[in-house]
Amino acid sequence: MSVLDFCTEFPWLIPSLNSKPPRYFHGLVGIAIEQECSTVLEYMRKFQAVCTSAHSKQDSFREIPLPPASFFKSILSQLEDIGWPKVFEIPSDFAYITLQESDVKGRLHKIKIGIPPGYPEEEPTVDVDLPREFQFSWNSVGGLPLIFAAFKDQLSSVQQFWDVLDDLDETAVVLDPQHPERRHKTRRIFLSNHVNVQLTVSVEHPCNLPQFHFFGPSSLTTPLNNCLTEKYQDWDPEQSIVNNIERILGVEVVKRSAQSGGGNEEWGAECAVCYSLLLDGCHPDLTCDHCSQSFHLNCLYEWLHGLPNSRQSMKFIFGDCPYCSRLISCKVPA
Known part of the structure; x- marks a missing residue:
């Protein structure tokens, strides 16, 4: 099939022959790159040349069965509804699709959707970095836009949770996890008296009193536990976690600016x-x-x-x- 035949057969796939190649072209063929081809027409000509070369050496290639054309057309049509700027990655075999979305604070989030061979009748799998289980009601009519809409809804429901933890990460020296992910609900931070505390923040009520678990000598952790038991009602949801800890427990939280390259050993970790x-x-x-x-x-x-x-x-x-x-x-x- 020539380039013009392809464009005639699949007009919905080609926005404009003189436009820049869409990102999904790179995922489909995995051959040409944006720096090599400035227009769709150049891209398609290169694609045709590579396919012709491959066909002439077909004995060296193993035939790989492909899904029917309706499979690709259905997926590409649904991605068109979502919007191509939301597409982060599509491998050449369409085994999965990674979409991206920014929240109101500009934080970028990704959702990886596994595409089964029986799609759309067969329900896809979903891998997403959220602090609660990702839930959606699948139907073959709604398809990928349905999953992406559920993803955006759940992003909006945990904005305050991420705001609270981002503030904690930017202020305190975090021992664990060393590389926090959006799904993590716990942080283990240093206190200035060589005690560290693990905090578990509620997803539903992130500004309320978190769960505390102190690590350190009993001579130091026992007074802190007693103080927390006596003053937990003084926790102020309008203040940050760090301010509340210092005000209620009477001990300073080690700040990131105070670590000054000394390493974790400086704080007895x-x-x-x-x-x-x-x-x-x-x-x-x-x-x-x-x-x-x-x-x-x-x-x-x-x-x-x-x-x-x-x-x-x-x-x-x-x-x-x-x-x-x-x-x-x-x-x-x-």
Whole structure:
């Protein structure tokens, strides 16, 4: 089929022969790139040349069965309804389609839609970075625009949640997760007294009091837990999480501007045995009550197990702290 025959057969696919090649052309053939072809006509001529070359060497190619033309026409027609600027990626086999949308704060969000062979009768799969389960009612008539509309609706419903966590990420030193995703509802941050706290923020009510879990020596975490129990009603939804913590607990949150390249060890987050923050994906969750140093469970157990004067009772092992030599204990790993 010549270029002009193709344009005559599929006029809905070609916006203008003199226009710039649409992004979906690159996804369909994966050959020409925008820098090489300034117009659709140039693009189609290059495409024809490559196909002709491939046909002449067909013995070296394995035939790959393709879905019927109606499959592609249906998808492209639905993408036209959504708008091509919303299309981020389409592989050559149409195995999935990635769409993008910006929220009211300009944050870019993507949704990856897996296209099954039986589309549109067969329901597609969806992968999206949201803090709650993505829900939509599928029907073959609504198709991709239906999924994208549900995606936009759910984006708008969690704007305040992301605003709260973005403010926390920009203000505090976040220990975990190291690279927060939009689906993450927890943040583990440093306090200035060598205690760190894990906060779980509600998706439905992000400005309300989050769940607290303190990590550190009991001599420091117990007073903080008691203070939170006594003053939790003073939590002000109009203030940020950082301001509320400092006002209610009476302890400063370590700010990002205060980290000054000192690293996590400056705040007692690194394991005092292996000098690492992560070990098999786990953070140091044990702390010495005397020196406030942190340890991974496995690291502390291996240290204590190797001491000649350590002793084990039931599921616990006791011995000298590797940092201050005072008595410390931990559970025996399962």
